[in-house]
Amino acid sequence: MSTSVAWEHELQSWLEPFLTHLHHPARRRMCPLYVAGLIGPGERKSLQPIAARLAPVGYDQLHHFVSVGPWDEAPLEAELLVQANRLVGGPEAVLVIDDTALPKKGTHSVGVGPQYAGAVGKKANCQVLVSLTLAKDEVPIPVALRLFLPDTWIKDPERLQRAGVPEALWTERSKPQIALAELQRVMQAGVSFRAVLVDAGYGISAPFRQALTALGLLWAVGTVRIQKVYPADVQMVASTTTRGRPRKTLVPDVEAVSAEAMLAKVSWRWVTWRRGTKGPLRARFAAVRVRVADGPAVQLRGHAAQHLPGEEVWLVGEHRSSGERKYYLSNLPPDTTLKQLTSLIKARWVCEQAHQQLKEELGLDHFEGRSWRGLHRHALLTLIAYLFLQHVRLRAATGGKKKSQRTTTATQLAGHPAHAA
Incomplete structure (x- = not known):
């Protein structure tokens, strides 16, 4: 069995807990194909190039699955938390809260606007996703991505409606507020971790720090x-x-x-x-x-x-x-000793590697649709793809010397030379 066929076969089997939540046969067929398209070779991981590489699967079928189909993402998000917790959760794990920018052209993609983008170190036209990453022993697994809506969107109900933003979210929510809502969802799912880590963008907020303490959490x-x-x-x-x-x-x-x-x-x-x-x-x-x-x-x-x-x-x-x-x-x-404080504080940077790999290897920032639903489904499927890759990597690591963090599983499976993460 070729390397490509082997990992695609394993992916299909590994996805079964997720597929049980997709009751329609067509959706159960599209999900593995889309995830495989994100993992496999190709410079672009947007709908049209993925569909072209997966012929005879058509663009319309994939587009309907990701952007239009009436399926509920919540059960798949819950399964993602269960599987991530099984893989890296526990008393030695940390939960890192951050955000990542997706550069965009134009004004129609949901949530797009001039915002600070860490990748370029200045304001740029982009979408910003608040992220939560579960990590242990320098192994990160992003478990949540939620779009932040700038004021220019919140003040334009017609624009929100066109992009399919749920009406319950047509109110201003800061990034710390979004992060806290996702954090509570993660905790309610039983995900286990030692402490929450965030950068100064969130840490300067007194209500945010106080909310972490009120939840009974350790934080840095x-x-x-x-x-x-x-x-x-x-x-x-x-x-x-x-x-x-x-x-x-x-x-x-x-x-x-x-x-x-x-x-x-x-x-x-x-x-x-x-x-x-x-x-x-x-x-x-x-x-x-x-x-x-x-x-x-x-x-x-x-x-x-x-x-x-x-x-x-x-x-x-x-x-x-x-x-x-x-x-x-x-x-x-x-x-707590100074060394212990330092080690915990520095554990936060592992999420930056995860963000980079989500973009460079799995095409998180390649989605070309404009809708709220499409963007969040694409983001969810990239998270599921990343979780599968970490599953494969950690399983391989138990059989011998731990693989270098600078060689990503995605490039290995795709059959391409690895590049630095």
């Missing part, structure tokens, strides 16, 4: 150097104001300072968190216990909108050899 988030914090031993005392009525609200006995200023008082040391392909990955780190200034807003010492001390957490700083400086907050326990 990026923040900014100007984030105001108090010393961990800050005391709440009666106000000493001499004007007006005595205030009943207690106030902190010291002023909040920036994260940058707080860490300037702490000793720094070199930490190596893992060995990369070019040698040890290391930087200078410092950590101190603080209380974040994200409590109720009050007037303090003549200044309005000052925040009282909130949760006690770790404030962590990183000085990279390039001169770049980064800041983080984490609610890990007080006895």
Whole structure:
């Protein structure tokens, strides 16, 4: 049996738990074909090129399956969570929340508009998907992708209707709000992980951090150097104001300072968190216990909108050899070591590899349809394809030396030379 026939046969068998949720025979036939088209060879992974490579399957059949067919994605999304949890879930796993941009031309694709795109480091015409990735031992499995709708779309009901956006979503939702909704769905499905990791785009949101804590989760988030914090031993005392009525609200006995200023008082040391392909990955780190200034807003010492001390957490700083400086907050326990903090914080970057492979290997950003349903179905099928590839890779790894992360299973199965992820 050829390599191509072998993996396609295995894919058909592996997909059975997903196919049971597609009750129509035509959909049960189209799903494996579309996933195989995403995995297989070819520069473009949009509908027309996939259909051409899968002849005699027609474009109209695939288009109907992905963009029009009346099937429910929720059972397949739930099955994806079950299978991902089985593969990498557990007490050593982390859940990474991030977003990824899909560059687009024109104005008709759902959610498209001038937005920040990390891939180019500036604003670009693109769609932005909020992503959740389950990862363990540097093995990522993206488990959710949800489109963020910019204000220009939310304020245009006719545009939303044309793109088929469900009416329940015709209200403004920030990326952190979308992420929290998906996080709760993941938790309700029983997915197991140790902590949630996010970058500063989400971490600067006090309501987001507070929601993570309210869910009983451990977390490590990026923040900014100007984030105001108090010393961990800050005391709440009666106000000493001499004007007006005595205030009943207690106030902190010291002023909040920036994260940058707080860490300037702490000793720094070199930490190596893992060995990369070019040698040890290391930087200078410092950590101190603080209380974040994200409590109720009050007037303090003549200044309005000052925040009282909130949760006690770790404030962590990183000085990279390039001169770049980064800041983080984490609610890990007080006895956590600097090495443990660093290792957890750095585990977040595994999702960037997953995003790159979803695009370069599986065509996440190749979808040319304009509808909400079509985009989310295409994204879901790329997630299922990625999960299958990780299943194959991890199974192969148990039989011998672990394969390099820089050689993707997709290129191996497709019979092409691997390229860097």
